[in-house]
Amino acid sequence: MSDRSELIITGEPFEFDAERDAEFEQQIVRYPIRESMIMPALWMAQEQQGWISAEAIEYIAERIGTFPAKVFELATFYTMYHLKPVGQHHICVCRTLSCWLRDKQAIVDYLAEEVGIKPGQISEDGRFSLEEVECLGHCGTAPVVQVNGDFHEEMDLDKFKALLATLE
Amino acid sequence: MEVKILSTKFDIENAHLIDVAKSHGAYQTLDKLFSMTPEDVINEVKDSGLRGRGGAGFPAGVKWSFLPKDLDKPTYLAVNSDESEPATFKDRYILVKDPHLMIEGIIICCYAIGCHDAYIYIRGEYTSQVKALQRAIDEAYEAGYLGETVDGNDFRLDVTVHRGAGAYVCGEETALLESIEGKKGQPRSKPPFPAVVGLYDCPTIINNVQTIASLPFIIQEGADAYKAHGTEKSCGTHLFGISGHVEKPGMYELPLGLPLMEVLEKVAGGVWKGRKLKGVIPGGSSTPVLTPEEAKTVNLDYESMAEHKTMFGSGGIVVLDETVDIVKLVENLIYFYHHESCGQCTPCREGLGWMLKIVKKLLAGEGSMADIDLLVELCDNIEMKTVCVLSAACTMPVRSYLKKFRHEFEAYVSDAAS
Ligand SMILES: Cc1cc2nc3c(=O)[nH]c(=O)nc-3n(C[C@H](O)[C@H](O)[C@H](O)COP(=O)(O)O)c2cc1C
Ligand code: SF4
């Protein structure tokens, strides 16, 4: 999400669960250098915890044998890594060309006016967070919205409202 | 008009599963492949005229032949599945509907170039698609098409999925390599080209998903069968993604060379809501726009696009109806490229930001005629002065809008400011 300036220290130690631990060992042998595993490890940490904490960065660095700064650098360069918790339902609305031509703005405006969240924000109850993202590769079924990674295509305001209603 | 070479299994239920795919011909080229020499394969692909489908259109077989011979280093293949150029949405269909076609293509390419470790770089947003792809790869391992031997042949091949995490620039081939190496996706200066110094400093071929997926047909049916479609220099078929203001947006496989307007009308149902056409973006957001007049004479192939001073690009066609505000569209475009700049070249990092500011100023009614000229001057000062062409992917189309729709920019100039 948008504020990428600092890491949050949770005070809780981080380590991969058994499933991710096995996945890590399985994938690292595919690369001739250990650093190639930084991005996959960041994904694993995010999948496990929902976001990436200071402790997760330290853990990944140690496990790979590199500097935490290097892991942090990638976690900030690549915009899909969350450096703070996101809402229970993380909503990404595509803002680029084809979705813009087919009125993605109606969805963004609705979220601002009716749900009270603007891009980069999380709702007070923590249920929703919103991000405007760049072309999601589904331009033929624009406008598109992603919720926790799931694509919802050919959205219009009515369909979007119906979708929101299904999100607990 | 549609011709199916790549999309033969797209409408078949569960064709992403290996058993279903196999019952419709998947992996059947392998016997023939391993009876050929790698040189034969490269020559067949050269003969087919297959050009890279990632946007630049470089002949695939020619690229492969740039690999140094007898080098004491491994050779790598990176399949470009980043698919992030706005208006491009074709590779996803292959990944999800017929992943085994791509895996078969990877086997063909790796055998031809002597590669034993292939990486598929897939954009991070493709969450379910990554899973579908990994499942197909796991199936291919289990069925003996990947691993220590390939279909019983003495040829090791490992295929690894590397997931991006939200950076358009990683579609640029050297940024993609940096990203696999565990670095920020910042493009490298060329030369040296990746075929000589690529992934982990070793010779590397980077090809688009659709390029790779075109290989099984070429090997199975032969170069002539492939060349039978398309034009002399733009051979074969392409997955065209049509989006924007048309009645039937979507992905269509068509031979190269068809007249653009005929495709828009007959295949995509024409401009939506009975409105008039204002312009067509022919091949992804980075290609210069065509006016309705120009659109009438252009064909969907590399040469015709070049004659019209635009590019074939990624085959992502965007239709703009008469209601589109070109200045706002340009703001949307510049925002994208500025946001996606990797930041290492000043003209790109700063220049695109200045361009965005000027367009915003115009939209706020505070711009002057001089500001419009300044936009053109900025384009001049950015192009060709950067490590990669991301910045030009922004300035080239912006120039075309400034030239062909200048009156719309001028209409935003307030009397007070001019
Ligand atoms: C900024 C930028 C973004 C690119 N994005 C992609 C992409 O998403 N997918 C792709 O296949 N090629 C992309 N390319 C082109 C690649 O650099 C490269 O030319 C291509 O992957 C080569 O494969 P091909 O010869 O099979 O087309 C991009 C290039 C640039 C400059
Ligand atoms: S042109 Fe832009 S994206 Fe390309 S290397 Fe330079 S700063 Fe990075």
Ligand code: FES
């Ligand atoms: S422009 Fe929205 S998915 Fe491509």
